[in-house]
Amino acid sequence: MREHAFAYALLAPALLLFLAFTVFPIGFGFYISLHNWRLGPREFLGLGNYLRALTPGSEFWPSLGATLTYSLLAVPFQISIALTLAYLLFQKIRGKSLFRVVMFLPWVTSTVATAAVWARLYSPDIGLINSVLRGLELRPLRWLLEDKGVFTLIANGLGVTLPDWLRGPSLAMVAVVIYTTWVFVGYNMTLFLAGLGNIPGEMYEAAKIDGANGWQLFRHITWPLLSPTTFFVVLITVIGTLKAFNHIWVMTQGDNGTQTASILIYRQFYEFQRAGYASALAFLLSAVILLVTILQNRAAAERVNY
Amino acid sequence: MIRKLIPFVAAVAVLMAACAAPAAQAPAPTEAPAPTKAPAPTEAPAPTQAPAPTEAPAPTQAPAPTAEPSTGVDAITLSKDNPTEILFWHRYSGSAQQFVEQFVEKFNAENAFGIKVTVEKIDGSYADLYSKINAAIEGGTPPNIAQAYQNQASFYRLDGNVIDLAPFITSKKYGLTQAEIDDYFAFFLESDKNPQFPGEVLGWPTSRSAAVLYVNLDWLKELGAEAPPKTLAELEELACKASDPANERYGLAWQNDISNFAALVFANGGRVLSEDAKSYVFNSEAGVEALSLLKRLFENKCAVEIPSAERNGEQTRFAAQKVLFTMSSSTGLRFYADAVAKSDKPFRFTYVMFPQKDPAKPVVDIYGASWSVFKSTPEKELASWLFLKAFTEPDNIAGWANASSYMAVRKSAAPKAIEAVKADERFKDFPEAAEAYARLYDMVAYGAVEAPVAGYDPVRKLMSEVVTAVAIKGEGDVKEALDKAVAEANAVLKENAPSGY
Numbered sequence: 001m002r003e004h005a006f007a008y009a010l011l012a013p014a015l016l017l018f019l020a021f022t023v024f025p026i027g028f029g030f031y032i033s034l035h036n037w038r039l040g041p042r043e044f045l046g047l048g049n050y051l052r053a054l055t056p057g058s059e060f061w062p063s064l065g066a067t068l069t070y071s072l073l074a075v076p077f078q079i080s081i082a083l084t085l086a087y088l089l090f091q092k093i094r095g096k097s098l099f100r101v102v103m104f105l106p107w108v109t110s111t112v113a114t115a116a117v118w119a120r121l122y123s124p125d126i127g128l129i130n131s132v133l134r135g136l137e138l139r140p141l142r143w144l145l146e147d148k149g150v151f152t153l154i155a156n157g158l159g160v161t162l163p164d165w166l167r168g169p170s171l172a173m174v175a176v177v178i179y180t181t182w183v184f185v186g187y188n189m190t191l192f193l194a195g196l197g198n199i200p201g202e203m204y205e206a207a208k209i210d211g212a213n214g215w216q217l218f219r220h221i222t223w224p225l226l227s228p229t230t231f232f233v234v235l236i237t238v239i240g241t242l243k244a245f246n247h248i249w250v251m252t253q254g255d256n257g258t259q260t261a262s263i264l265i266y267r268q269f270y271e272f273q274r275a276g277y278a279s280a281l282a283f284l285l286s287a288v289i290l291l292v293t294i295l296q297n298r299a300a301a302e303r304v305n306y
Numbered sequence: 307m308i309r310k311l312i313p314f315v316a317a318v319a320v321l322m323a324a325c326a327a328p329a330a331q332a333p334a335p336t337e338a339p340a341p342t343k344a345p346a347p348t349e350a351p352a353p354t355q356a357p358a359p360t361e362a363p364a365p366t367q368a369p370a371p372t373a374e375p376s377t378g379v380d381a382i383t384l385s386k387d388n389p390t391e392i393l394f395w396h397r398y399s400g401s402a403q404q405f406v407e408q409f410v411e412k413f414n415a416e417n418a419f420g421i422k423v424t425v426e427k428i429d430g431s432y433a434d435l436y437s438k439i440n441a442a443i444e445g446g447t448p449p450n451i452a453q454a455y456q457n458q459a460s461f462y463r464l465d466g467n468v469i470d471l472a473p474f475i476t477s478k479k480y481g482l483t484q485a486e487i488d489d490y491f492a493f494f495l496e497s498d499k500n501p502q503f504p505g506e507v508l509g510w511p512t513s514r515s516a517a518v519l520y521v522n523l524d525w526l527k528e529l530g531a532e533a534p535p536k537t538l539a540e541l542e543e544l545a546c547k548a549s550d551p552a553n554e555r556y557g558l559a560w561q562n563d564i565s566n567f568a569a570l571v572f573a574n575g576g577r578v579l580s581e582d583a584k585s586y587v588f589n590s591e592a593g594v595e596a597l598s599l600l601k602r603l604f605e606n607k608c609a610v611e612i613p614s615a616e617r618n619g620e621q622t623r624f625a626a627q628k629v630l631f632t633m634s635s636s637t638g639l640r641f642y643a644d645a646v647a648k649s650d651k652p653f654r655f656t657y658v659m660f661p662q663k664d665p666a667k668p669v670v671d672i673y674g675a676s677w678s679v680f681k682s683t684p685e686k687e688l689a690s691w692l693f694l695k696a697f698t699e700p701d702n703i704a705g706w707a708n709a710s711s712y713m714a715v716r717k718s719a720a721p722k723a724i725e726a727v728k729a730d731e732r733f734k735d736f737p738e739a740a741e742a743y744a745r746l747y748d749m750v751a752y753g754a755v756e757a758p759v760a761g762y763d764p765v766r767k768l769m770s771e772v773v774t775a776v777a778i779k780g781e782g783d784v785k786e787a788l789d790k791a792v793a794e795a796n797a798v799l800k801e802n803a804p805s806g807y
Contacts, residue, residue, distance in 0.1 A: 039465050040444065123616055125554055125628075126623075145611065253614060255771075267764075267767075270437050271433075271763050271767060272798070273440065273461065273761075273802075
């Protein structure tokens, strides 16, 4: 009994901090979500805010769609490019330390600053990207100002009209994804490099003696033994993309098909001063992230080799 | 996995139940006890509330304080022996910030009431300041004075967080004389009123600007025009004549700041909000004409959009002679002068009243954040008022106008402010620009306020979306889009209206 008391006493500071700064805010946030809350509770709505968000036609569904689109676009790009770069930089090449630093730099630079610079690059009139396109005698694009789907734009360029359901993500969304990839590839690459470093060299040597070629080495040694790292990188990237906010806000403020759930929550909270509704949206987004994470865990259980 | 989560969910639920009860019982910030519930001076019938609106369109015509003495306010005493400390939040920067800080230092040293003002600059935009104030209100620690646009002040007023200044203005002991009231531009004082709170003054005007048209005079001459456009038709014609998209030169730079669209609606003879503040009306014929004009300008490549991420893009492009006209705030004059002076090939420029559909009946969008006083103790509220009153003394306000580039809010201060601009070295090569500042005061007589009601910020976003979709991208029907936006805007208006309004 005395031992238990001593253990609890030692745990108490951490528990108190956890209760004060994690559990209480979550609980209070949920309490707010049950009210019409404008600078304080005005009316108890029960699950009214949740029902409002989940009603067909509410702004939550398109924002969730934009969030999932962003995630589905960004994650494969980020992971595949990061893995490729990590694999290349893991080889014995000159100047690889410099490459690693260069690739990592976007991640350590202020997101707001880099997003603002990229927004300038994407400017339809004076942006560098369109200047290059003009130099190549290609049609300049509206980038962050374009809400038309990329497939629609491509089809229009070819003189074909696509049905609306085939429009694809907006060009603004694709532009944001390109920026996101630029920022996060270096970070993911570093994680992959750490994972590659943990694969025993003997396994490669043994495989080479057995006549394995480069692709076979990657397919049968690197890929399976890198799976715990891959799983971790995918997990944090998916969660990160589902709650992404800063750079999207700086680049588009949620316009042109980029109003993700986080942007919607922010706007409902700060622009509309609907703290209750915004809190309900935040809990719904958390539930979606939790669900996606559970599904990922289940899927990974059969595929990750520890 | 689900099973593993059950204890956590249960723990959250228990904690929520534990914290929910006291939270529900706790008084909301707006229900805070004490000073506000006492027979506060602000609750006394204000003389400005007595006459019918038609009889007293402005505080300048309010009955003399002797008719209905503000005994509540007059009864409050402040003493040097018992200093009253107040906190002022603003977001000014540069010379404006410096002026405010110097004034506060002087005021603290010299005022006879023992008032000590602490001034804090809040970094960020007006939206950030608004968010911070809302958070402070929720936390029970709002400042005593803060910058606030009229719609923001109305939002604070909904739950009684800002006070009505009318009883202070008319106080025999601490208020303003009729001559002093008359010295303020009546329109500026009127603009801090909201029909939803009849007779109340929710802020004190310190900063006002007008939506104006900046013009490159040399380029205009090259086009063969004798003078800047006075009508919207002339604006359209000149903008299209100047445009040369192949060389990235356009007639009009359009930054999707919705005050520019509001200015266009006003210029067409319309309003953003109905006079009684019961509905948005920017879908009127004037609104349709305003949006149609913009649509034509973009369709014909006579206008170029300045992306919101391109900070000060309209100034930069104006200075680079990429655009002939920009719609912008009169306060930007010195920044335009600096940008043009630094350009490769400086040119003559000025700003003029925004072109009108009917120049005989002009309407100008005039805006600016006021300083609002938050509910606290009677002493702090009075101290806050005395600070506002001192800040807007004619000599101070002339210096303030010079430091901030805003218009002087008092008639007696305007000549000094105009002289200061004319004497400013940066305008040495731009005499037409300096002259424009003098003419700015002529526009006050034609001033109009966009929408001084709570919830106008998201409505601005709705309007912005319509302008982007219909005018810039050419999607949808003008009238249908405006009607839809007005329907949504009216829902926001209703959601943020005082109960029973």
